[in-house]
Amino acid sequence: MAGQISQRFIDDLLARTDIAELVAERVTLKKAGRNLSGLCPFHDEKSPSFTVSREKQFYHCFGCGAHGNALRFLMEYDRLRFPEAVEQLAARLGVEVEREDDQLSPHQREQAQVRERKREEGANLLELASDWFRHRLGAPEAEHARRYLDGRGLDASIIDAFAIGFAPESWDALKHHLAEHGVSEAVQAEYGLLVQHEKTGRTYDRFRDRVIFPIRDWKGRTLGFGGRVLGDAKPKYLNSPETPVFHKGRELYGLFEARRGGARLERLVVVEGYMDVVALAQHGISNAVATLGTAVTEGHLKRLYRLVDEVVFCFDGDDAGRRAARRALEVALPVMIDGRQARFLFLPEREDPDSLVRSEGREAFEARIECASPLSEFLFDQAREGLDLKRVEGRERFVSRVLERLRLLPEGLLRSLLMRELANRSGVEMEQLERFAAPAAKRADPAMTQFEPAGQAGDEAQWERAPVSSARATAAGRRGSVPLSLRALHLLLHAPTLVGMLPEGEGWCPDDEHGVLLQEVARLLRAGGYRSSQVILAHFYGSERGRQLEALMRREPMIPAQAREAELKALVELFERRRERLSPEEEYRELLARSQRGETLAVEEKKRLWELIGVLNAGPG
Structure with missing residues (x-):
């Protein structure tokens, strides 16, 4: 049901949960003094550095720094969103999730x-x-x-x-x-x-x-x-046909069974039929799922990549299988942000996973999975099909085909590396390839393309037109303006650990709707010490603000992960410079608006408000 999950219910849920029992269902723990310890499930290690405290109802890894309560553990281990983690913990205790419907109208509440x-x-x-x-x-x-x-x-x-x-x-x-x-x-x-x-x-x-x-x-x-x-x-x-609860383009057969297996999921293998999934599970390969009579969709991939970082597509080796693989590649490219992997496995002709695993066994089939072609290799292989790369015309078609695919990729390290590999294979200079690829920017969604790294930012007008981190690419064709506060909010949602570099208190960013929400999100992240934005989505779940935040979370920033800290820092500096240039009347209106919203002004801000009243009442001269 729509509506925010009751904080009182969450507190009660955590109070009734023994984190040691919850973790022990997924991780082997041994007694270590007053605590329990084991190998950390969040990074590879040989000596136990993962500790669970029954007394504090908390887990912490001294190796990688992972820490949190029972809900955080479920979110990170099972790759759940916050509402799903609450529901799973509640189901474990046999209770219904309580929600607050105060933000819904009577009609909306009835519809829900x-x-x-x-x-x-x-x-x-x-x-x-x-x-x-x-x-x-x-x-x-x-x-x-x-x-x-x-x-x-x-x-x-x-x-x-x-x-x-x-x-x-x-x-x-x-x-x-x-x-x-x-x-x-x-x-x-x-x-x-x-x-x-x-x-x-x-x-x-x-x-x-x-x-x-x-x-x-x-x-x-x-x-x-x-x-x-x-x-x-x-x-x-x-x-089954489409029904109120069943949608073929989103569901995957075997996903429930794969997730409830004892081991932590590292990858998922996408096959074509139910019997393929079941036969693989019979032979000990329990991480396979199948689409339901449809090609792979973006909805499928979003669900898969919420759970794992690596997806292996398994296809028959015939022409139909190759065509299906090309369609899967086109669907996968737009969601391939840095850190995700996609690989392609082609089986011998007239074989499927069911027949092959029965004939050659588990180890041989797993070896095939390990040897599956990475996305980069498959992309280049299928682009050169039918072409003579010794001829200029063949190389031209090869470059055009690859660029057509690369335009689907989000900005990031993977795209840069593939562009460089294309330059090496084709002999075309990187600058030329970037120029040929540039029209993709014009076709991109104008609502979010502002988040792409931009050229040197000199004056404020240029800051309005282009992203603020400067000094890197010289992206052509700047588009219309996106509020700077929205840019900062988008970055913070995708990199919540950067909250520590934001100023504390109020009034450090623009006073528009995005700025107000940005400050609220920063306050919540600080208050809970959270590393995941799913907690923020849960806080606003069912509200208009929640829907805005979910829309931002669905869009990966164009700026590479390693550059986001510099981008956010540049935005904060811009906010500060803007505040310094406010006229007395603008500064007065901003402070007054905050006071009228019920915000508590700091002592210095109150003194400044009285000073501004005096200045404005005195008039010119």
Whole structure:
């Protein structure tokens, strides 16, 4: 439900959680005096430097500096956003999350409650259907389904872990079962369990004579189903349609099972089908997920990269697999900020992960994953397909193809290194390549392109037109102005550890809406000692400010991570210079506005306000 999570509820949740028990579910801990210690899950080490204190309900690593409470641990270990971490901790204790709806109008609150009831209705119905499918797998009529699963090498533990079931050949067995539990045909159809005949209007079960694979969200709640046919019916694989809770372009089969595995996820492998995921898990490779009958989407990748820094795309080695890989590359490039990796694995022709892992075993398949082509190699390989690079025309087409892809990449170290590699491979000078790539800047989103590093900033007009960190690139074609306070807020959200370099107190940045929000975010980061902006998003969750902050978080700054501190410092210096140039009337209006908003002015600021009143009342001369 929309609305900010109650702070009182968060405090109570932490008070009821034993951080030692929570951490011990994921990390091996040993008694060390009054505390517990183990190998840090956040960096590689051979000697334990990770400590958990039951007394203080706190963890700290003396090696990498990671520290925090139970919620922080869940956010960093499981790669959860703050609301998700709260929900997971609450579910662990068997309590419902309390939210404050004070910021919602009665109409908005009613709409939110309707949506929440709809989600609950769907979750309960789909769970009921999932339980029924699982039960039917043990029935005499499912003998051929059990033979099929056994023939694929799946044992009972894997079948149970993935909640695999069976839909009988009957046209209405599930419909009657759900009706006995009070679920109407209309609701069953709404959640994709029934199909309505176009001519007669009669409804019948969507899934018939199929092995059923429940599709679950990160909490394990059933969202929909995939069915693999056992007879000759078409299609071979059938998914639930789009419903109020199921969206193919966002969900991934196997993600819940991968996340609940014992080991910390380092990478995820994207395959094409349910059986690929399940077969790999049967052989001990539990970090595979599958799209649901769609190509990889940006929504898929955002979800994956929230959890891991490395994604391996696994494709068949035929022409169709190569085409799918090229589409995945185009989708991946815009989200490849520094620190993320994408690799491409092509299997032998007429093989898929299911058949290959069964024939060659776990170690051989994992070796293939380790040898998967990095994004850079695949990008250059597919760009030179069909070209003769010994000819000038071939090299020209090669450079054009690569530049077309590189324009999709965010600014950063990866893009710079790929440009340099292109220069080495093509013989074209870097300056020329940068000039040829420049039109991409004109096509970029004008709302955020201001965050790109700019040329030397001399006067204030130039500061308005270009980003402020100066002295690096000479990006051409400066666009329209973005408020400087918005730039600073954007940088701080993506680099919250830089809050320490911002001035304390009030009034150090512009008094516009972005400046007010910037100061509030800085205050919250300082107050909690937070390293993650997810806590800030949770604080404003469900409000208009929250939606603004989420939009900024979805946009990676164009400035490379290593240059953001200098950029933020330059912005603060500009704010200070601007304040020094305020006229007495402007300074008076700014101080008065802050006072009228209920802010407490410092003693020196109050004295200055009285001085300004005197100056302005005295008039000219």
